[in-house]
Amino acid sequence: MRKAKDYLAKILIYLSSFITVGVLLAIIAYIFINGIGLINWSFFTNEYNDKTYYLQFEANKLQLSDNSYKDNIPYTRNVINNDSEPLYIEELGGAIIESKKGSDIEFIISYVEKSSSMLEAKDRRGEIVGIKEGYIIRSINGENIEDKNLEEISNIVGDIQGNIELKVTNPGNGVFTNIITTLYMILLSLSIATPIGILAAIYLVEYARPGKLVSTIRFATESLAGIPSIIYGLFGMAFFVVFLKFSLSLLAGALTISIILLPVIIRSTEEALKAVPDSYREASYGLGATKLQTISKIIIPSAMPGILVAVILSIGRIIGESAALLLTAGTVSKIPENLFSSGGTLTVQAYYVAKEEANIEMACAIGIVVILLIIILNLIAKLISKIFNKANY
Amino acid sequence: MNLTKNNRTDKNRKETFFKYLFLFCAFVAVISVFAITFFVFARGLKPFMPWNDSGYSLIDFLSGVEWRPGSDKFGILYMIIGSLLATIGAITIGVPIGLFTAVFIAELAPKKIANIVRPAVELLAGIPSILYGVFGLGMIVKILTKYSPNAQGQSLLATILVLTIMILPTVITMSETAIRAVPSCYRDGSLALGASKIQTVFKVIIPAAKSGIFAGVVLGIGRAIGETMAVMLVSGNPIAGIPTSLWDRVRPLTTNIALEMGYASGTHQDLLFSTGVVLFIFIMIINLALNKLVHNKIK
Secondary structure, X not given: OHHHHHHHHHHHHHHHHHHHHHHHHHHHHHHHHHHHHHOOHHHHHOOOOOEEEEEEEEOOOOOOOXXXXXXXXXXXXXXXXXOOOOEEEOOOOEEEEEEEEOOEEEEEEEEEOOOOHHHHOEOOOOOEOOOOOOOXXXXXXXXXXXXXXXXXXXXXXXHOOOEEEEEEEEOOOOOHHHHHHHHHHHHHHHHHHHHHHHHHHHHXXXXXXXXXXXXXHHHHXXXXXXXXXXXXXXXXXXXXXXXXXXXXXXXXXXXXXXHHHHHHHHHHHHHHHHOOOHXXXXXXXXXXXXXXXXXXXXXXXXXXXXXXXXHHHHHHHHHHOOHHHHHHOOOOOOOOOOOOOOOOOHHHHHHHHHHHOOOHHHHHHHHHHHHHHHHHHHHHHHHHHHHHHHOOO | OHHHHOOHHHHHHHHHHHHHHHHHHHHHHHHHHHHHXXXXXXXXHHHHOOOOOOOOOHHXXXXXXXXXXXXXXXXXXXXXXXXXXXXXXXXXXXXXXXXXXXXXHHHHOOHHHHHHHHHHHHHHHHOOHHHHHHHHHHHHXXXXXXXXXXXXXXXXXXXXXXXXXXXXXXXXXXXXXXXXXXXXXXXXXXXXXXXXXHHHHXXXXXXXXHHHHHHHHHHHHHHHHHXXXXXXXXXXXXXXXXXXOOOOOEXXXXXXXXXXXXXXXXXXXXXXXXXXXXXXXXXXXXXXXXXXXXXXXXX
């Protein structure tokens, strides 16, 4: 009887652990399998939205300077096998390939000479935009080229007198803008939350005497840790976006995230400061140093690795945050021009494509990037802790 | 050298200045809590104030089972029920699995295997919630659609399953810490009396680690009820109706806010804040319970 019970319990325990690990593997496998198809260089360098321009430039007469351009096609759709051999056209100063995307045929610029005037192509308002590798050609001087082949295109271009005007599309489906926004968000919110969090922890560990004040501060940090991010989002929206009139912006998002980060940074920094042995402090006082000098010259340097771990883990938090940012920074997929422009980070973009466009593949591709980033951050944090533990006290 | 040159009062002034700077930074947390509470409540309670002409009745708000901003119907009772059912479901499935996994890591697993499972749990905790949603939408909802009597797989069941996965790391980490904190003399005593390892775990160790495990459960409840992004993709978010079966769609409080905040205005927007206030009150109750549990443990 007892054996049977033990056996049953053991089965349940093993089964539970198996489920836990299995679920993790299933999630990671699902995201990688569905997203990996989209991951290539252009995924990181393209913006999300297609952009189409009419661009004019002077016809070149450029000899091809390097024959290796054929092996060196920097831009590939996932259908590279369907791509034709590139054809170099002297008037363009660049090469074009024919690429099949589903049943459509697209003409993609695969190579641009360094001195080609395509790089200085201007739009109709006279602003320099430049035609770069990877752009898709839609029409030439108003002539549709959908049913043409490369030779015919070469002839069309060769017949043009004067300026050439191309209708080109800068292809989207990438996360370049979201990566930039995420980086901005990390820098901004860390530069707000880290100093406040570290100084607060210094107060709690080095100055505070047990009492009402300290227990209030502790209760507040604990409460902050328990508030769900959608409530932070509501607060950020009511206070930063509406009351302070920041509108949906990087700044409003970063300030909201800074509050979310405070308890994380305070708690980890406190741990790091407490780990510094009292003998360090006593020795410093014994040499005549003041409290402030002891803190800035002895305690903080000794606690640095621990503080660094806190900062690294906060980066993971910022990358993963989405609900609060949805309400405070918006979902626009554009590189923010200043602190007051709106922008979606990687995870917000993952939400946007999954919810609004039912594009699971894209969401998973973003997921791969995010998961890899978080694994790397975790490893760095572990590495630092390991070195920290070996420190000689 | 510099020390002797410095003026003594100057030095003191610097010391005091920094002391108060540190204190101020520590106080930012307190200010934040007050500001968050104030701004969310101020906006959220505005529609119910008697002097507000374009307001809304608190009773209709709390007892209504329809959310139709177009025809001025804002009832959140079915959302409260949806949130509670989803949370209860997730706790019912998630806590046993989490607790057993914690027992495995802390008591049964060989060191090598524990060293594989623990980082896995950490990674599970680190995955952003939106990705759980993507997984839930692409995998769980897809599978449920095949078996569901309704047209779509988005349902209370899908919500419960996603939330179960999401609370696992919280429950596991807290329980593991609590189990490890049980003094080893308890174990030795029980084993010496002839109890088997499994009996020791269930009759001695888990009861001894009770309060820590409870803290984990309460944290898990907080996480489940506050979760937004993952749930939004799998819950279905209907505009009316109390869920009566696992296959019904639900609209938890959190997703109501996130779904409509983008375009809401006026009273509609204020009432989204009111939804936040209701959620906030739930969270406060949970936080107080947690605080009490942790304090009891210290005693």
